[in-house]
Amino acid sequence: MRVLGLDPGLRQTGWGVIDAEGNHLKHVANGIVVSDGKADLAQRLLQLHRGLADVVAAYRPxxxxxxxxxxxxxxxxxxKLGMARGIALLTPALQDIAVAEYLPMIVKKAVVGTGHADKDQVAMMIGRLLPGCSVAAPDAADALAVAICHAHHVSTSRQWAAGVADPLAASRAKAPAKAPAKAIRSRA
Known part of the structure; x- marks a missing residue:
C-alpha cells in the first residue's frame, strides 16, 4: 500500500510518500510544495493545489x-492555515483517494511513542523507521510521520477486521485468574 502523508501550511506544505507492506515501511519520496508569499491568497492556494496534484500524479498513492x-x-x-489544509484534503480526494486525518499528538505517539515529542525526536525516529531516508525539510519529516501513522492505523484496522489482531487477547491469556473478592468486616 502506498501512503501519502501531508503536513499542511500556507507558506509550504510538506509531503511524504511511503510504501507499507504489513509492518515493513519503505521510503519512496518526500519534499515540500512552496507558495509565493507575495502572491494573493487565491494564487497561493492554487500553487499548493497544483504542486500537490503533481505529487499525487507522480507517486499514485x-x-x-x-x-x-x-x-x-x-x-x-x-x-489561512485552514484553507491550506482544505487544499491538502481536497487534492487527493479529487483523484478518488481516501483521506484520513490525525491530530499531531496521535502522529507523534505512533512514531515516537509519546504524544508530546518534539520535532527533533520525530525526525530521529523517521531516520530509524525509514533507513537511508534523506528528509528535504522539517515539514517533509512531519508529513512522513503522518504517513507512518496512517500506515500503522490502516494495518491495525485490517488485522482487527480479519480477526487477527486483538491486543487484549494476549494479556487475557497470560493473566492469572482473579480470586474472588473477600468481604471485609469491620469490628466496632
Whole structure:
C-alpha cells in the first residue's frame, strides 16, 4: 500500500510518500510544495493545489493522510492555515483517494511513542523507521510521520477486521485468574 502523508501550511506544505507492506515501511519520496508569499491568497492556494496534484500524479498513492492543524492565537493565521489544509484534503480526494486525518499528538505517539515529542525526536525516529531516508525539510519529516501513522492505523484496522489482531487477547491469556473478592468486616 502506498501512503501519502501531508503536513499542511500556507507558506509550504510538506509531503511524504511511503510504501507499507504489513509492518515493513519503505521510503519512496518526500519534499515540500512552496507558495509565493507575495502572491494573493487565491494564487497561493492554487500553487499548493497544483504542486500537490503533481505529487499525487507522480507517486499514485493508494491512500492519504493529513495532519489536523490546531488553532493559533491569531484568528487570521488560523483561517489561512485552514484553507491550506482544505487544499491538502481536497487534492487527493479529487483523484478518488481516501483521506484520513490525525491530530499531531496521535502522529507523534505512533512514531515516537509519546504524544508530546518534539520535532527533533520525530525526525530521529523517521531516520530509524525509514533507513537511508534523506528528509528535504522539517515539514517533509512531519508529513512522513503522518504517513507512518496512517500506515500503522490502516494495518491495525485490517488485522482487527480479519480477526487477527486483538491486543487484549494476549494479556487475557497470560493473566492469572482473579480470586474472588473477600468481604471485609469491620469490628466496632
Amino acid at each position: 493508494d491512500t492519504a493522510a493529513v495532519e489536523v492543524t490546531l488553532a493559533n492565537k491569531n484568528p487570521s493565521s488560523t483561517l
